[in-house]
Amino acid sequence: MTQEQQWIQQAQTGDTEAFRHLVECYQKLVFKFCYDLTGNIHDSEDLSQEVFIKMWRNLKSFRSEAKMSSWLYRITMNAWIDRSRKKNIRVHADKAELKDETLQKAAISSGSDWNPETQTESIMLNQEVQTALNALTPRERAVFTLRHYEDLKLQTIGEQLGLTTGSVKSLLFRAVRKLQDALSPVLKEQLS
């Protein structure tokens, strides 16, 4: 039995210390996915914590032969789609976000040759991509994020979302088209 399986078994009996170890193992993965879906740190934190609370509540139904990361992706997607439906939230990457310290940190960390110019460029680029991603529906965004950033196969995404591979493909194609449309003014500007 692996260390993780031991923690799962212990956490299933209500051991919060074992659960903490599990959270530590997966918090970055879940948070990263939540960030790709929501586009800001505040919502990512809230959504990822909701995911871990759901994980805690339903841990007893988790089968040890299943893959924990897949299970967490599924919980995250369902939580995200539920949230979007209920609140009809569309995260707006508006100009105010430029002042977001954490985003600036992100920009700093992404550039090895840091200087104020590259920092600003990186912030602008993140903002553009965020705005483009915000044009997608929750499902389109989930499919695109899982395929592009998390590198999951279309078939696996279909299994996670309860959709056929054809439908997942269709969502991905539409997502790409919308992203192209949203980013085309920026790209034209760049080319000119």
Place this chain on the structure above:
Amino acid sequence: MSRCKQVEQWMIEARFGELDASRQVKLADHLETCVNCQARSEKFLATMNRIDRYSRPELDNAYWTAYWNKLEARLPAQKSSFTETVRDSLNRMFKPATPAGWTPRLAFGAVIILVMGIFIGRAFFSNPQVIMQPIGNESSNLFIQTSQYVERSKLILLGIVNTDSESDDLFSDNFSRQQSMSRQLVNQSEPLKTALANCRQPMLQELVEELEVILLQIANLEAGGDIQGVDLIRSGAESNSILMKINLGELLLSRPQQKSELIKNIQSI
């Protein structure tokens, strides 16, 4: 679907490593000759390049320590009810006999057998007087109307269920024709249900009711390709075994029709 539209899909699949080798060759061949697709490909790759440069925040250890503290404060007590304990024990007992993924299939199989049993039982072994009761001209027309309703619903439903996502235009599933037909049929359902109820045809009435729900779902599909809606209809049709019910309904309808035709023939003689 035009070649260029197909190629656009292949471009995306190729970028995500989901395109098979033979299609990759076809894609490359097409890109060599088609100027429009070359431009489209460049635009697509530039978009993806832009998206690839998108970065996520790297958060420090202090953030993650605070993260757990916040989470711990929000954790509720785990439920441990009697039913959960029983369910867990049953899960453990049956786990070796049912490999992962088989439970829903077994349940689905059981439901199909059950529904088939009910329909066959009602169709062939119930009181024939109840089923075959109305054979006058009026009821004969009713059976023909119902038969047409069921047949048209079946065609619409098959059109939706059998949409081939691989070969059809995935950018815009268009079901406008099916939707307008569905609307027409939905308008016919109410008088048909009333007439079937008056003629004491509970099975056919039930079938029309179920079809009406599906037709309403089809009529209400959002324009421009409502994938979620289509998947919902597909899964609903699958779980209700509606196509099998339609077939059984048709079987049931064919009997009174034959009988009414026989009566007509006798009258004409």
